[in-house]
Amino acid sequence: MYRRWRQFVILPMLIVLLFMPVKAFAAKKLIPMGEAIGIQLQLSHVFVAHDVLLASNQWMKGGAVIEKINDITVKTLVDAKKAVARQGQQKWTIKTEGKEMTLDLQKQEAEHVISFLKDETDGVGTLTYIDPETKNYGALGHQIVDSTLQEAPIFHAGSIFLASIQQIRKSIPGQPGYKISSIEKQHDRLGSIDKNTVYGIFGRWEGGYQQSLPKAIEIMHEKDIKTGKAEIYTAIEGSKVETFSIEITKVENERLEFIVTDKKLIEKTGGILQGMSGSPIIQDGRFVGAVTHMFVEEPKKGAALTVAEMLKKSS
Secondary structure, three states, X not given: OHHHHHHHHHHHHHHHHHHHHHHHOOOOEEEEXXXXXXXXXXXXXXXXXXXXXXXXXXXXXXXXXXXEEOOEEOOOHHHHHXXXXXXXXXXXXXXXOOEEEEEEEOHHHHHHHHOOEEEXXXXXXXXXXXXXXXXXXXEOOOOOOEOOOOEOOOEEEEEEEEEEEEEEEOOEOOEOEEEXXXXXXXXOOOEEOOEEEOOEEEEEEOOOOOOOOOOOEEEOOHHHOOOEEEEEEEEEEEOEEEEEEEEEEEEEOOXXXXXXXXXXXXXXXXXXXXXXXXXXXXXXXXXXXXXXXXXXXXXXXEEEEEHHHHHHHHO
8 A cells, every 4th residue: 555655646746847847948939029219218417418618718527417506406407497597696516527516607608508418318229029928128239328428327217219210321331320210209108218238228018009019939049049041120211110131140159240131221221220229130930139239340240149148138
């Protein structure tokens, strides 16, 4: 009786062990996107966007933080405008290169300086994927660096919106091209920006997209990626996502290199453009990665990050 009881206990345990790995190692699926998106980060402070020469011959340097105007603490551009609306001479407290200093400005001059201040960073990129399980998204494949601060900015909130490509400036050797876009803020925002990392921006997808989403496809891991034909999804006209042919030329761990072979894309853009970062790469019906960079002297040549690595770094 004792032996027979042991057999009945062990058998169910074996069944459980046999079936568990199948579920645990099911292939991960993501929705490949390719839409152009407007990106907006609300910065932690109000910054001077460009060097400004004051009437006193003092310089208000780009990147300086506006801390106070008279007795008003400045946290947003709205705070600064309210303070400047007051009459008479104003005392501005700013922090520049780690040092605090005080500047005296007349109201008219202060109104002029306001146009050189900012409390947000804006840009355009490409939406890479949506995770249908978690409802999170990933985009860009690289970090947002503020042009004034020359570093990744500290931010307290962020949003992405659908963008529409109005015009293209073609890439030529030595001179990267770019997309001229309008951000469609009249629509609901597509999602929040929760992280700004060297692997891209990540956040919560909020479903403000007006069209039906593409079908989720399996991701391809580094060991399965091979040199040869592939495709990228990206928008080069309006908000329409199109498919273009490329050739993967190098696979090295989580990094790829490729050449644009699509005649239409080359004719329209010259190759890779600024604003194309994040465009999904597909090979053999599986999700390979995201465009991250172009080679300035060879605009038909680009670099990419595997989506498996991008997904890993999003958590």
